[in-house]
Amino acid sequence: MKLRANLIIGGALFALAILVGLLAPWLAHTDPVLDANLMNAEEPPSWTWWFGTDDQGRDIYSRVVYGARVSLTVGIVSQLINSVIGVALGLSAGYWGGWWDDVVNGLTNLMLAIPSLIFALAIMAVLGPGLTSLLIALGLTNWSFTCRIARASALSLRSQGYVQAATVLGYGDLRIMITQLLPNMLGPIIVIGTLGMGSAVLSEAALSFLGLGVRPPFPSWGSMLSDARDQITTAPWLSVFPGLAIFLTVLGLNLLGDGLRDILDPQSRSRRS
C-alpha cells in the first residue's frame, strides 16, 4: 500500500498545481499585475494578505496563483519536447546502431559538454524573450539524459527474445521500436521526465531572473523568487511562498513519477496484488 501512497500524494500535488493554474482568475484575490498600491507595500502575511505583499503592494498570493500558469506550462511543455527528442534519437540510435548511433552519441556528448542553461541562454538571445522562445530554448537543451537512457535501454532490449521474436514474426523496424522497445523503457523515461519538469521550472526561474524569461510585471514563480532576493531578510514571505510552490510542485512530480513507474511495470503490479 506504501507504493500507492506516493502515486496519490504526488498526483494530488501535481493536480492541485494544475488546478490552481487553470482556475487562477477565480482563485486570485486581485489582479497580479495591475493591483499595485504602495500604501500596502511589504505587508506581512495576514487575513487580508494571505501570503503578504511585495514592495509595490501587490498581493503575493494572487501572484503565486497566476505564476503557476507560466511555471507549469514551461515545465510540462519543454520537458515533453525534450522527451520526444531524447526518445526518438536514443531509441533509434540504440536499435539501429552504426553511423547513426555515432552521430547521436556525438550530439549527446556535445549537449552534455555545454551547460544547458548557457545553451538555452544563447537560444533565448537569438529568439528574444517571451514564453514561446522559453519553451523552445528549454525544450531543445535538456534531452541528453533522456537520450542516454533511451539508447541504453534500446541496446539491452534489442537482444531480448521478444524483440527478436517480433523480427521473426515480420514486424518492421518502426513497429518494433514503438510496440516492443518503447513500452519497455517507459518507466525510467517517465522518471527522468518528471525530474526534468522540476529542473525546467528552475531553469525558467533562472532565465526570468536574467530578464530573458516572461516579461517582468507578469509573475512566474522563478521571477518572483529572483525579485525577492534583495528583501530576503526584511520580507522573507516574498521568497518563501513562491519557493514553497516550486518545492511542492517538484515534489509532487517526483512522487508521481515514482508511482507511475510502479504502475507501468507489470511485475511490480502483480507483486502488490
Added chain:
Amino acid sequence: MTGVPLIEVEDLRIDLDDGSRRVAAAEGISFRIDRGETFGLVGESGCGKSITALALIGLLRQPLSIGSGVIRFEGREIQHLSAAKQRELRGNRIAMIFQEPMTALNPVSPVGRQIAEMFVLHKGKSWREANQLAVEALASVRVPAPERRVKDYPHQLSGGMRQRVMIAIALACGPDLLIADEPTTALDVTVQAEIIELMRNLCAERGTAILMISHDLGLVANVCRRVAVMYAGRIVEERGSADVFRSPSHPYTQGLVASLPRLGSRAALGRTRLKEIAGVVPAITAFPDGCRFNPRCAQATGICRTVAPVADLLEAGGLVRCHHHA
C-alpha cells in the same frame, strides 16, 4: 508430394566473418521440405542448425551472412528478396517459435494483444476483429478461459502456457512453414509432451509443414517424418526418422543413437557406462580437412583425413556423407 517443394535449400553456405577472414559456419546444406511435411534438423550446439533456420527466414546478421547457395520458397528464390518482401513472408507464410517462452513474449503487453497484432500486421484486420480472432487463437491452443486469459501479461502465465501462446502467435496467420527451434527445451518433461502433441496436431490439421530444430534425437524422431543430422556445419546424414534409429549409417549418427539412455537397460545389462562419442566438436575456425568427423571417428582411414566425402544416396532412401558408410 509431387511438384514444387514448399521450401528447398540448395548447397547453402553460411559465412562467418571474424574480421580478417571468412570461414564457413555451415556449407553444402541441401534439403527440401514438402507441404505439410515434418522435417527435423538434429545436431549438437554450434553445429549450424540454428543459423540454417535463420538463413531460411532471412535473419542472418553480421558477422553471419549467406555465402552462396539458393533458398527457394514455393519455387521462388527468397535469399535476395528486399527487406520488405522478406518481412511479408516472416510471420505470415513462415513462422517460428523459440526455445525460451519466458523471454519471447513482450513483458509489458497483454498476450491477447500480442496475438492480435499478427492479424493487424499481416492480414490487415481492425483491432476489434483481431482481438476477437486472438481469443479464438488462444482457444485453439487449448488455453482454458481464453476470453479472460487474453488480458493476462506473460509473467502471469506458466511456462507451458506461454509456449502455447507462442504457438498461437506463430500459427495465427496460418503459415505454410513453422520453424520450431528447440521449442520445449525450457519446459519440464510432462509439459514438453503436451506442447509437442499440440504443435503436431495443429500443424497436421492446417497442413503446416514443420522444420524442427533440436539436439534431442528422440524428440525429433518422434515428431518428424524425416531427419537430417548435422555435424560441424554439414549435414552428415538424412533419413526417414525410423531408419535413423534402426540402421544409422554415419558413424556420428551411430554414436548419437548409441549414446541415448534406454529405459530398463540397467536391469537388462547391469550397471554399464553410458556410451559417449570421444573428443569434442572442433571450433568453426579449425574444422579439420577431409571429413570433419574424422578426428573422433573410430572407422577413420587415410582418405577421411584428406578428402571430404560427398553425399551418397542410400538404397533405402536418404543420403549419407561418409566414405565408409554401411
